[in-house]
Amino acid sequence: MSATPLALASLLTAGCWGAPVDQSPVCATYVHCIDALDRTANQTTNLDRYVDGGACWGNPELARGCTTSCRRTLERLRTREPTLPLECAP
Amino acid sequence: MKRLSLVLLMVLARPALAHTPGKLLASSPYLVANPADSYALFGVFKTGHERFVVQLSHVERFAAPVEIFVPHVDALRAHRPAYAVVGPGLPAPDAAELAALPAPLPIGWGAVVESNQVSPRPVFFESIMRRFFWTSESLAIVFPQGPSEIWVWSPEHTTGKFGLGFGVEEGGGYLAALDDWSLYAY
Numbered sequence: 273m274s275a276t277p278l279a280l281a282s283l284l285t286a287g288c289w290g291a292p293v294d295q296s297p298v299c300a301t302y303v304h305c306i307d308a309l310d311r312t313a314n315q316t317t318n319l320d321r322y323v324d325g326g327a328c329w330g331n332p333e334l335a336r337g338c339t340t341s342c343r344r345t346l347e348r349l350r351t352r353e354p355t356l357p358l359e360c361a362p
Numbered sequence: 363m364k365r366l367s368l369v370l371l372m373v374l375a376r377p378a379l380a381h382t383p384g385k386l387l388a389s390s391p392y393l394v395a396n397p398a399d400s401y402a403l404f405g406v407f408k409t410g411h412e413r414f415v416v417q418l419s420h421v422e423r424f425a426a427p428v429e430i431f432v433p434h435v436d437a438l439r440a441h442r443p444a445y446a447v448v449g450p451g452l453p454a455p456d457a458a459e460l461a462a463l464p465a466p467l468p469i470g471w472g473a474v475v476e477s478n479q480v481s482p483r484p485v486f487f488e489s490i491m492r493r494f495f496w497t498s499e500s501l502a503i504v505f506p507q508g509p510s511e512i513w514v515w516s517p518e519h520t521t522g523k524f525g526l527g528f529g530v531e532e533g534g535g536y537l538a539a540l541d542d543w544s545l546y547a548y
Contacts, residue, residue: 318424321425321426338502
């Protein structure tokens with residue numbers, strides 16, 4: 273289907289923007305948790321999206337998605353890994 | 363006048379942050395050119411037995427949100443595609459996850475499996491296409507350094523459209539969606 277002017281206008285005007293927001297506490301925990309796991313395994317992970325000031329916190333819509341991803345991933349880790357570092361605790 | 367309005371709109375509008383759109387085909391893997399960017403890849407289960415494959419290669423271990431979503435229409439209420447990030451360096455799946463995978467896991471590979479069973483099923487409003495979608499909800503997945511793949515399949519062999527999103531929207535590649543608006547915006 274070819275694009276309509278309405279579709280173009282929608283794309284140009286409807287984007288997800290808004291003021292940057294603070295890093296969520298659960299993602300701060302996620303970052304500390306992955307950092308701690310990395311230290312144990314002597315490796316590093318690029319966490320740039322999730323750190324304070326990262327792309328996750330560019331607007332409220334992005335922040336909601338990232339926060340959900342941190343919460344769900346920490347829940348999974350706590351269920352599956354019996355010996356997590358303290359940094360991963362709730 | 364209409365043309366002038368459109369030009370003004372384009373000049374005045376702030377560029378939206380969006381995933382780069384792409385089209386998934388069951389017949390061939392989708393090779394991600396820039397895995398540090400964010401993508402929204404759309405496909406259609408025609409038989410329910412397909413496996414869609416996305417291939418990535420990261421230069422370093424890389425954390426990014428991943429989710430799978432389906433148009434919020436009544437006909438797709440039971441359509442819950444699953445996905446797995448698979449590759450060397452990922453955790454070993456448990457027996458149930460291993461059994462759920464749509465293909466044997468190569469030796470030495472691990473998997474993060476998302477069965478898309480959150481209940482009640484979450485819904486989000488996608489502000490670029492201005493459409494509602496059911497979502498698996500995002501997971502923050504650490505992709506391994508080197509090659510990995512994302513497999514998408516339909517565990518109950520349901521058919522219909524789906525989208526796979528990964529990364530945090532940082533770019534403006536959304537204008538490519540105009541090439542196939544009906545696929546992306548349903």
